[in-house]
Amino acid sequence: MQTNLCDQAKRLEQAAEAERVLRSCVHCGFCNATCPTYQLLGDELDGPRGRIYLIKQFLETDVVTEKTQLHLDRCLTCRNCETTCPSGVEYHKLLDIGRAAVEARVPRSPGERALRAGLRAVVPHAGLFKALIRTGQAFRPLLPEALENKLPRHARPAKAHPLARHARRVLMLEGCVQPGLSPNTNAATARVLDRLGLSVEPAREAGCCGAVDYHLNAQEKGLERARRNIDAWWPAIEAGAEAILQTASGCGAFVKEYGHLLRDDPAYAAKAARVSELARDLVEVLREEPLEKLGIHADRRLAFHCPCTLQHAQKLGGAVEGVLSRLGFHLTAVPDGHLCCGSAGTYSITQPELSRQLRDNKLNALESGNPEVIVTANIGCQTHLDGAGRTPVRHWIELVEEALH
Known part of the structure; x- marks a missing residue:
């Protein structure tokens, strides 16, 4: 579409990128067919399409x-919408630019400001978040339903990580909320990788991905994070x-963007690009390994929610469905598997x-095949879906x- 940015917009740091994305849209409307909202x-x-017009306006x-x-x-x-778009419109990049520009111009109510500040003050800090989860568990009967549903129903304690003993080594982003909400996920990952000859090397100074x-x-x-x-x-x-x-796909998606987000930072551009090249979702690592070495003969009936x-x-x-099928799990069909579960970070x-x-x-679709368990690959989706109190929802690696035998 044609664009004619005003003088104020041209002074935005990412004005050229906004204009590039806007011009790539042919306003065909195919995106609306798969948009959950x-x-x-x-x-x-x-x-x-409507949000693109609002940002353009x-x-x-x-x-x-x-x-x-x-609406944003x-x-x-x-x-x-990006998966559906025939023109390759990088909608999420335009949305980030538009939201930040609007945020600078439209004041929020005191309640909204407090909520967003509170989320930013708590969620990225793993230790604080974990302490609040433990406190919430202790006082669970007294909590309102909206808060109780955010707590894990069956938090499995983390088992021991295996000692690093292999020549092949990988780093693992521990995450900020996963250690509190699903503490055994990263430990289970380390134990499976150990069986395949890979050791997880800790990087304690790494924290929230920044998303x-x-x-x-x-x-x-x-970007500081x-x-x-x-x-x-x-x-x-x-x-x-x-x-x-990354064992949480939301973190993985953001880490893979580091190279783009820091491309104009002279001190970090090259390093960020290298980090994005090395970033792998757990399934990307496992699917390349000889999984038969794990000795798994699973027969559980699962539904996979793909975040x-x-x-x-x-x-x-x-990708995850392929790995689970190779390992012998029975996967039920999930209608409309492309649609969002509504977790979406802090959404x-x-x-x-x-x-x-x-x-x-989403739960109606996931439960339509009568699975024993629903599995997923992102802690936000896992907690959100499990909070309904229906079929148990867990990370697939657990x-x-x-x-394992």
Whole structure:
């Protein structure tokens, strides 16, 4: 589409990129057919094409209202539209630019500011988050339902990590919320990898990937966290670590963007590009290994929920299903597997009503094949779906580890 950015918009740091993405859109509307919020609300402005028009209008006229902010806030950033788009529009990049520019111009209510500041103050800090989860578990009967549903139903304590004893080594991003909500996931990963001849090398200084801050429009703080992680990983990278592993696909999608996000930082551009090259979702590592060495003969009936960050951002749809099938698990069919569950980072907290509708629709689809367990690859999806109190939801690697002989 044609664009004519106003003088104010041209002064934005990412004006050229915004214009490039806008011009790649041919406003065909195919994206609306797979947009979860458009399907729920039926409003053009709650679909990708409408949101693109809103951002374009703002960047061309410098006029913006709370209505613009509302429709941008309602986007899940699931990137389903990018999978559908025949023109390759990088919608999520335009959305990040538009949201940050609107945030600078449209003041939020005190309640919204407090909520977002609270999320940013708690979620990225693994120790604080874990302490709050433990406190919540202790007082669970006294909590309102909305908070109780955010706590894990059956938190399995972390078993011991195996000692690093193999020549092949990988780094693993521990994450900020996963150690508190599903503490055994990373330990199970390390034990499975150990059986395959790979050792997980700790990098204790690495913390939150930065996605929480970045997607709540504190973009510079998100990039600070990215730089800190790069510094923490760099000595091991120089020593020959062959991958940086993520067990949460949301973190993986963001780490793979480090190279793009820091491309203009002279001190970090080259290192960030290298980190993005080494970033691997767990399934990318496992599918290349001789899985028959694990000695697994599983026969459990599972439904796999493929997170948006895995299938649309990382383009790994079908990868986990392939590994689980190789290991002998029976996977049930999942209708509309491309649709978002409504977790979407902090979306389930900032947009609770829409999030619940999406969750219930997703659970109906996942449960249609009567699985024993639902498995997924992202802690946000896992917690959100499990919070409904229906079929148990776990990370897929834990079931693989439990089937080891």
